[in-house]
Amino acid sequence: MKKLKVDDLGRIVIPKPFRKELNLENESPVVVTLENNSVVIRPEKAVCKCCGIFVECDRDFPLCQNCVEKIKKAYT
Ligand SMILES: [Zn+2]
Secondary structure (H helix, E strand, O other): OOOOOOOOOOOOOOOHHHHHHOOOOOOOOEEEEEEOOEEEEEEOEEEOOOOOOEEEOOOOOOOOHHHHHHHHHHOO
């Protein structure tokens, strides 16, 4: 956990180790959402947790459509 301060323009700096972990470089697009009183910043592109390909990321646990279908089939 890192404690940060919002600057006078409402900005924070994402800590370098976090940027490295998420492969965020200069100009990397991110998606910002408000969830349960928290600001969540996710990379727009994330790696599918199942097969490792890049996917649009709109959830905590990114999965590609292929893997979603496979999982659905396995449980129906
Ligand atoms: Zn996948």
